[in-house]
Amino acid sequence: MTSSVTASPAAAIRRIRIQVNGQEHECEVRPNRLLVDFLRYDLGLTGTKEGCGVGVCGLCTVLLDGQMVASCLTLAVFADGGEVTTIEGLAVGAELHPVQDCFIEYGGFQCGICTPGQIMAAKALLDDNPTPTEEEIKEWMMGNLCRCTGYYKIVESVQRAAGRLRGAGAGDGATARQGPAGARAGRLAAR
Amino acid sequence: MHAFEYREPRSLEEAYAALAAYGEDARPVAGGTALVLLMRLGLARPGCLVSLRRIAGLGAISAADGVIRLGALVTHRRAERDPLVGTRLPLLTEAYRHVATVRIRNAATVGGGLAHGDPAQDPPAALLALDARVRLSSAAGSRTIPLHDFYRDYYETVLQPGELLTELEVPMPPAGARWGFIKFLPRTADDYGTVTVAVALTLDGTGAHCREARIGLTCVGPTPIRARRAEAVLRGARLTPELLRAAAEEVRNEVQPTSDLRGSAEYKRDMAVLFTRRALEQALAQPAGNPPQDRR
Structure with a gap:
């Protein structure tokens, strides 16, 4: 396909306003800048990773206006006027978000490469549904691949985080809504 | 890029x-x-x-005159979770729920999904079974056509340059309508289907005879299709297990699958027959107007 109108590089640059982790940015970007690259290379927020680059693996998951999206398939210009939350935006000072804490405490990550995407997906889930069943967690998280095969621990970490977010002392996530595998994971963790 | x-x-x-x-x-x-x-x-x-993202008025879901309208910019996720769609078009809820992952459904729009012309998506199977129409608009005006006239070939639709798909119109099924939907996924849960089939049936008052039948299939050829010969076997007939089997068997010669990672053409033909029959059985096993499962 040939271009009938010559793309002028100067004309192509767009000015966008975007709030990332609560901080306002006004930037010039080319339309072909992907959100993942904008975050990593223009803003230096390298917590968001790119894996497959085709929207399948979940590494690049960020929240755009509260909804999780694949930043590898999102143009930065799509986020103009919007709010983006990345893994760097979850902790408050030195205090980690409960989802982050639970991934650490319950072994939700091994090598760590999928972890920022897993945690952002888990946060989006718990924002949407504070009391997910094990089945709902699996269905929601199925687009986040872990090649260390740490899925049991990931599911458990999300269950624990759900419990912690519902309020301290709620059995740390070991609730009646847990399925058999969750209960098994709970027993393993108790050892 | x-x-x-x-x-x-x-x-x-x-x-x-x-x-x-x-x-x-x-x-x-x-x-x-x-x-x-x-x-x-x-x-x-x-x-x-x-970008159509900033255009107002393309993101509404509404019902009037027996038709549910979805603006082209409604996301898959919103369509999946919309209570009106869930109540009146549970088959559509089920189809949107099976597309890729939540992350993709949050971004992908119902209009864009159709205009993309990908023959392996799930929603067209349900929309064909529901006899949906699409509104195509351009500077010259608008036209509304049945979805079954929308696809031309592999990733090719009747959309002309300068023309946009702006709305989906889905007739609400009559009382007593039944539906079945199966996305056959032998690989991973977020994959494209190997065969996706949706059926919509209307039965007579006794529930023994089929008044109307529509069957939509995707992943089995260059475009989404209606299985019209299978529908003809069902229409007006007494619904026996043998009849369902005979109707599904017609699908074998209506599909044109190609061999790929998800199976050989022969396998997909077999699976199209098998899952059409199962989707028909699923529809008949339901109480009329059966809502989708309450899943997020």
Whole structure:
């Protein structure tokens, strides 16, 4: 396909306003800048990773206006006027978000490469549904691949985080809504 | 990714003008999950993207005169969770729920999904079974056509340059309507189907005879299809297990699958027959107007 109108590089640059982790940015970007690259290379927020680059693996998951999206398939210009939350935006000072804490405490990550995407997906889930069943967690998280095969621990970490977010002392996530595998994971963790 | 111009019209009129300025070198974009992917892979190289994201009035879901209308910019996720769709078109809820992952469904739009013309998506199977129509609009005016006339070939639709798919119209099924939906996924849960089939049946008062039958299939040829010969076997007939089997068998010669990672053409033909029968059985096993499972 040939271009009938010559793309002028100067004309192509767009000015966008975007709030990332609560901080306002006004930037010039080319339309072909992907959100993942904008975050990593223009803003230096390298917590968001790119894996497959085709929207399948979940590494690049960020929240755009509260909804999780694949930043590898999102143009930065799509986020103009919007709010983006990345893994760097979850902790408050030195205090980690409960989802982050639970991934650490319950072994939700091994090598760590999928972890920022897993945690952002888990946060989006718990924002949407504070009391997910094990089945709902699996269905929601199925687009986040872990090649260390740490899925049991990931599911458990999300269950624990759900419990912690519902309020301290709620059995740390070991609730009646847990399925058999969750209960098994709970027993393993108790050892 | 190659360099391109980007336009962000605020109205359909502005969008038509932007599309006209770039001719066939312009591509409309909404969620981007299909087009940006093709561009990243170098399979599409439009000189200009005309974003529809800021156009007001294309994101509504409404019901009137026995028809549910979904604006082209409604996301898959919103369609999946909409209570009106869930109550009146549970088959559609079920189909949208099975597309890729939540992350993709949050971005992908119902209009973009159809205009993409991918023959392996799930929603067209359900929309064909529901006898949906699409509204196509351009500077010259609008036309509404049945979805079964929309697809021409592999990734090819009847959309003309400068024309946009702006709305889906889905007739509400009559009382007593039943449906079945199966996305056969032998690999991973977020994959494209090997065969996706949706059926919509209307029975007579006794529930023994079939008044109307529509069957939509995807992943089994260059476009989504209606299995019209199978439908003809069902229409007006007494619904026995043998009849369902005979109807499903017709599908064997209505599909044109190709061999790929998800199975050989022969296998897909077998699976199209098998899962059509099972979807019909699923429909008959339901109480009338059966709602979808309450799942997020």
